[in-house]
Amino acid sequence: MPNPNAIVSTRIRFDPPLAGRDIAEAVRDREQAVDVGGDRRIRLDPADARSVGFATVLNELAGMGLPAYLELDPDSGSIDRLLIPTLGRVLSVRARGAGGGIEVQLDRSHARHVVPGDSPDLDVLGRTLRTALESKRPVLVVTDFQGAIIDVRDFTPDPEGPLPPLPEPGDEPIPFPWRPRRWWEWVLWPIWKLLWWIRYPWFWWHCPSKVQAQAIFDAMAATSCDPLTVPVPCIPFKYPDDGCWARANEMCRLMVALGRDPAKVWIDGDLKVNSVNEPWCLVEWGWHVAPTICVRGGGWLLSTTRMVVDPSLFTTPVTEAQWKAKQGDPNATLTDTGRDIYIRPPFSPLHDDASYTATKADLAHYRLQLYNRSIQIGPPPYPCP
Structure with missing residues (x-):
C-alpha cells in the first residue's frame, strides 16, 4: 500500500x-x-540542512508545472524525503527474469x-x-534513489499552473524515417555518386x-553540471538515468556553434551500463542516443571514422562498435540519423526541436533530478566496485 x-x-x-527572496x-x-493542495501546508525545518535544497527543488517544480512526491516525518510533519516523479504514458509492462518483479517502459523516458x-x-x-x-x-511513476518504483498515481495537472509537455498517445511504434528511392533518383544516382567522390577530399578535410x-x-x-549547484546551461552527464536525448541535442547545438556537422546514433x-554516477552503480535503458562526428583516419588514405561523443559513458570519442559494446547487449541495434530528430520513443511522434525549447525544458528537469538526489544522498561519484 502507498506510504501513509x-x-x-x-x-x-x-x-x-x-x-524576490533569498531561499x-x-x-x-x-x-x-x-501549500501542497488539499488544505495541506508543510513547514520547512530550518534545522534540517536539506531544507534549502528542498525549497529550491519545490520552487523549480512549481515553475515547470511538475509534481512532487513528499514523504513527511510523522512526528514533526516536515519533509523527510523528496522525489521527482516521472510523468508519462506506459508503453509496456513485462515480467523481469532474474529476481522477479516488473519492468516498465514510459513514452518520454x-x-x-x-x-x-x-x-x-x-x-x-x-x-x-x-x-x-x-x-x-498519463501517470506519475515515483522511483526511489535505488531505482525501484514505489508509487504510481494518475496525473491531474494543477489547473492554475503551467502544463508540462505531454505528447498525444499513438497506436503503433514509429520507426525512423525511411522511404524507397523514386525512379528519377535511381537515374540520377550515378551522377550524385560521381559528384560525391569529387567533393570527398573537401569533406575529408x-x-x-x-x-x-578529443578537443x-x-x-x-566541460559543460558537465556540478551536482550541488547545477548552474544553467550545464549538461547533467552525472545523471545518466534518463534524458539522453536532451543531452545529445544540446551537444549537437554546441558542436554546430563550433563549426562542426554532428549527427546522431541510436x-x-x-x-x-555500470556507472559511478548511479547510487546503485548500474543504469538500465531500453534505448540511448548520442552525437557522432566524422574523424579523419581509421584505415585507408583519406578515410574517415564515425566517432561517438558520449561523456556520460566515456572520457574520449569512441567508435560506434565500442559504444555499443559498453552497453551490454550484443544483440542491440544501431541506427544512424541526422541531428534533427530530437526524441524517438515508440508510439510518439518523431519531431525535431529546432528552437531548442524542449531541449532547455528537459535539461532543466534532469538537472533538477541530479540536484535533488545529490542534496539527499550526496553527490556522485559513488563508491562502486
Whole structure:
C-alpha cells in the first residue's frame, strides 16, 4: 500500500511567496510554509540542512508545472524525503527474469523502470501500471534513489499552473524515417555518386583530426553540471538515468556553434551500463542516443571514422562498435540519423526541436533530478566496485 505519510502534489505554492527572496533566508523564517493542495501546508525545518535544497527543488517544480512526491516525518510533519516523479504514458509492462518483479517502459523516458520482486506493493503497482497501459492515460511513476518504483498515481495537472509537455498517445511504434528511392533518383544516382567522390577530399578535410575530436569531446565534457549547484546551461552527464536525448541535442547545438556537422546514433536493446554516477552503480535503458562526428583516419588514405561523443559513458570519442559494446547487449541495434530528430520513443511522434525549447525544458528537469538526489544522498561519484 502507498506510504501513509506520502503526498504526491501537483500544486506547489509558497506562503509567503518566494519571489524576490533569498531561499536560504526564507527557510530560516519559521513562518515559511509550502501549500501542497488539499488544505495541506508543510513547514520547512530550518534545522534540517536539506531544507534549502528542498525549497529550491519545490520552487523549480512549481515553475515547470511538475509534481512532487513528499514523504513527511510523522512526528514533526516536515519533509523527510523528496522525489521527482516521472510523468508519462506506459508503453509496456513485462515480467523481469532474474529476481522477479516488473519492468516498465514510459513514452518520454529511455530508462527501464522496475518494481522489484520483493516489493510489498508488487501486485498493487502491477495492476495500476497495466490499467494505465490499457487506457493510455498519463501517470506519475515515483522511483526511489535505488531505482525501484514505489508509487504510481494518475496525473491531474494543477489547473492554475503551467502544463508540462505531454505528447498525444499513438497506436503503433514509429520507426525512423525511411522511404524507397523514386525512379528519377535511381537515374540520377550515378551522377550524385560521381559528384560525391569529387567533393570527398573537401569533406575529408573538414572532418576533425583525432586530436581535434578529443578537443571537441573535452569541450562537451566541460559543460558537465556540478551536482550541488547545477548552474544553467550545464549538461547533467552525472545523471545518466534518463534524458539522453536532451543531452545529445544540446551537444549537437554546441558542436554546430563550433563549426562542426554532428549527427546522431541510436541504440535499442536490453542495455545495462555500470556507472559511478548511479547510487546503485548500474543504469538500465531500453534505448540511448548520442552525437557522432566524422574523424579523419581509421584505415585507408583519406578515410574517415564515425566517432561517438558520449561523456556520460566515456572520457574520449569512441567508435560506434565500442559504444555499443559498453552497453551490454550484443544483440542491440544501431541506427544512424541526422541531428534533427530530437526524441524517438515508440508510439510518439518523431519531431525535431529546432528552437531548442524542449531541449532547455528537459535539461532543466534532469538537472533538477541530479540536484535533488545529490542534496539527499550526496553527490556522485559513488563508491562502486
